Structures are given as C-alpha cells and as structure tokens.
Amino acid sequence: MVKVSVVIPVYNAEDFIEESLDCILNQTLDDLEVICVDDGSEDSSLEILNEIASRDSRVKVFHQENQGGGAARNNALRHVTGEYLYFMDADDRVETDAFDEFYALSTKHDLDFLIFKATNYAEDTGEYFETPYYNMDRIRDFARGKVFSFEDLGDLIFNISVTPWCKFYNTKFVLESGAQFLEGSIFHDNQFFWEVLFNAERMYFIDKSYYIRRRHSASSTGAGDLRYINIINVVNNIIKLFVKYDQIDRFRQILYNKKVLWITTRFFEIRDEFKDDFYRAMKDDFSSEGDDFIGCLDEKNRFLFNAVLSSKTARHFDLMCKNYDLKKENARLKNQKKLPNFLKYKLKKHVK
Incomplete structure (x- = not known):
C-alpha cells in the first residue's frame, strides 16, 4: 500500500496537465500513486498522460467516454490503493511539500480528513489573490490546532469550502462513508462533501494555503452556460x-x-x-x-x-x-x- 493516492480527472487539459503532474511527481513525499482518468478529451491530453505514465510507473491512466468530472472521480475511487487520498484538478498546482505535511498531521492525529486554504491564480492577468471562500477564516478561528468533529462545528459547517482539493482524506474513511460525486453535474463536489462531512469525527484545519487554483474562461463552473x-x-x-x-x-x-x-x-x-x-x-x-x-x-x-x-x-x-x-x-x-x-x-x- 502506498501512502497517498492522487486522483486527477482530465478533460481537454493539454495546456496544463504536465505542470500539474510535475508538482505531484516532485513531492517531497514520493510514496504515492497518481490515478488520472481521461474523460473523453478531444485534445492531446490522453497522449500526454500515456507518455508521462511510460516514464513514471506511479502514474496510472484510465479512459472513459465523456461523462463529466464527477463520473471520472467515481471511476478513480475504484482503483485507489493509498492509505490517504487527495483529489486535484488537472489545471491546478499544489505545493511540493504539501503531502509530507498532510501525511504527518493525518497520521499523528488519526484524522478522517484535514482542511487547508487555497490561493487563486488569474490566468488572464497572472495575478494571485485570496478569497474568503478559500481562506475559511471562521473555521480557522474555531479550530486553532485542535481536532474536531462534525458535531463540534455547528453552523460553521456552512463556512467550509466544498471543494475536494482543499482536503486530504483517509481513504478507508471515504470508502466506508459511501460518498460519491454527483454524476452529470458541474457542481458534483457538493454531494461528496456533505456525505463525507456528516460522517467525520476527526478533522483538522491548517491555516496555510497549499493549493493554487487556476481561474480561466474554460472552467466549467465559470462558464455561465x-x-x-x-x-x-x-x-x-x-x-x-x-x-x-x-x-x-x-x-x-x-x-x-x-x-x-x-x-x-x-x-x-x-x-x-x-x-x-x-x-x-x-x-x-x-x-x-x-x-x-x-x-x-x-x-x-x-x-x-x-x-x-x-x-x-x-x-x-x-x-x-x-x-x-x-x-x-x-x-x-x-x-x-x-x-x-x-x-x-x-x-x-x-x-x-
């Protein structure tokens, strides 16, 4: 069993996927597997994934007809073998020391999952900026270095970002919860988040940004369609x-x-x-x-x-x-x- 399974759904991400995979494969914690599910890409994403997989045995590539990110993540969940689980988008980045810190904290506190902050990157302007949604200040003020449960949070449950890439999960906990991503919806993260949260007894918040979310016009949740x-x-x-x-x-x-x-x-x-x-x-x-x-x-x-x-x-x-x-x-x-x-x-x- 590897320490960390990283799940990346991929759809038409030829401009970004190599950069995203580089920050995973160059993590200071290298005992990991990367499960990439190509969701019927119409560009060269699948070819790029297969080429990277041929160079690094930690990368596993699966392909499906286009069904959306939710279906791709559910597909990947059937293949994970890691002790811990991380979801990432194909056009984003994560700090290269993140998994070392996540794994140490998760094993030390026997966590169901930990939560951390994210920074936004505007593709059009090259600017980095923060938003309250990903800073989760109210959670920070409540948590302050303690382990907490769903019951402890009260109304603060509505102040946690639902995005899976702001979390680092215990794989066994996720699989036993039965949580699945909603298929056929661009807002598929929500169902998974709430199902996992309702089952959580041991969570932890890190007051630090590890994830860089790329914001650009091609994003499904920003398309306005x-x-x-x-x-x-x-x-x-x-x-x-x-x-x-x-x-x-x-x-x-x-x-x-x-x-x-x-x-x-x-x-x-x-x-x-x-x-x-x-x-x-x-x-x-x-x-x-x-x-x-x-x-x-x-x-x-x-x-x-x-x-x-x-x-x-x-x-x-x-x-x-x-x-x-x-x-x-x-x-x-x-x-x-x-x-x-x-x-x-x-x-x-x-x-x-």
Whole structure:
C-alpha cells in the first residue's frame, strides 16, 4: 500500500496537465500513486498522460467516454490503493511539500480528513489573490490546532469550502462513508462533501494555503452556460442528505435560506441567453415548496422567493430584484442622513 493516492480527472487539459503532474511527481513525499482518468478529451491530453505514465510507473491512466468530472472521480475511487487520498484538478498546482505535511498531521492525529486554504491564480492577468471562500477564516478561528468533529462545528459547517482539493482524506474513511460525486453535474463536489462531512469525527484545519487554483474562461463552473441549472438538483440533493443524517431539524432555517441564495445567485451569474430556461426551472422548483419552507426565510430571501413566483418572466424577476436593491440602498442613505453629525463622522471613518 502506498501512502497517498492522487486522483486527477482530465478533460481537454493539454495546456496544463504536465505542470500539474510535475508538482505531484516532485513531492517531497514520493510514496504515492497518481490515478488520472481521461474523460473523453478531444485534445492531446490522453497522449500526454500515456507518455508521462511510460516514464513514471506511479502514474496510472484510465479512459472513459465523456461523462463529466464527477463520473471520472467515481471511476478513480475504484482503483485507489493509498492509505490517504487527495483529489486535484488537472489545471491546478499544489505545493511540493504539501503531502509530507498532510501525511504527518493525518497520521499523528488519526484524522478522517484535514482542511487547508487555497490561493487563486488569474490566468488572464497572472495575478494571485485570496478569497474568503478559500481562506475559511471562521473555521480557522474555531479550530486553532485542535481536532474536531462534525458535531463540534455547528453552523460553521456552512463556512467550509466544498471543494475536494482543499482536503486530504483517509481513504478507508471515504470508502466506508459511501460518498460519491454527483454524476452529470458541474457542481458534483457538493454531494461528496456533505456525505463525507456528516460522517467525520476527526478533522483538522491548517491555516496555510497549499493549493493554487487556476481561474480561466474554460472552467466549467465559470462558464455561465445552461449547465448552471444543475444547481437546483444539487441543492435539493443536499437537503435530502440533511434528512438522511437526521440534521434537517437542526439546520432547517439556515438550509432553506441557503437554498434560495444558492439558486438565485446562479440565476444572476448565468449568461443572458439561458436566463429564461433557468427562470422556468427555478419557478417550477420554488412552486413545490410549502408554508414551512417560506416561514424559515429571512426578509431578503423571502422577497426573492416570492418574486420568483409572482414574476412573469426572467426579465421581470430581474427588474424586481434591481428595484428591491435600489429601495434598500435609498433607505440606507436616508437613514444615514438622519444620523447626528458625530455618528456620520464615525461611520464615514469606519467605512474608509
């Protein structure tokens, strides 16, 4: 048994796959295997993988017809032999000392998985930048060098990035959890994350960025195309997992607000030519919710929910939301004008 299995789904990544594999094969911990699943690439990705595998026996290459990243990762899970498991995207990089540190901490604390931060790299500008989503500051403030369980986290479960490449897993734990990636969806990470999290008893957070996420126009989750409609099914599957693990009563209010937020956010991000299709799917889904759902919503999400149901078209809904935001901003400015001068000064100083 090797110490670490690295899973990399590959689709049309000929420009990046060699660089990504280099940072894995040059890890200071070299007792590893790399399982690459080519997901029906139409470029030279498969040829590149086979050539690298011919030079390094640690690289194992599998091929499947195009089914998406979720299916590719599930396929790879059938072949892993490592004590620990790491998922990586084919266009990203990880620090070359990462696995040494991950393995040492995981064995020392007998972890189900550990969590760490990531840095973004903008392909178009060459800039590196951080985001709150991958910094997970609230988790850092809570964890501070301690082992914790799902039960310990409480509402903080919603502050962990769902991405698998920000985690280092115990392979036996993952396989016994039965967690699988959602196939046929660009948001396939979510189902795997929640299933694993609900089973986790020993987690650990490292306040350090090891992963470099490449952001470019070819990314499936940044494309803004019709696949964004998948988010409706994904969110409903997440709610079903909360029911499965008897967590729905504990988190119902947060979860129902998250549903409205997650779905409407993708509506505003999808390209204009697909908004009508998204709107119809969103309206059909919201129409199935009852009074118990609506009663859990805060002011903004209740407005969004009702606006979806009462509007006639995607354009109408969009305008309703813009009008709502404008009214809120005007009310904020009006209230600010009513403040005493010394409070206006404090507020202005704080904003700066």
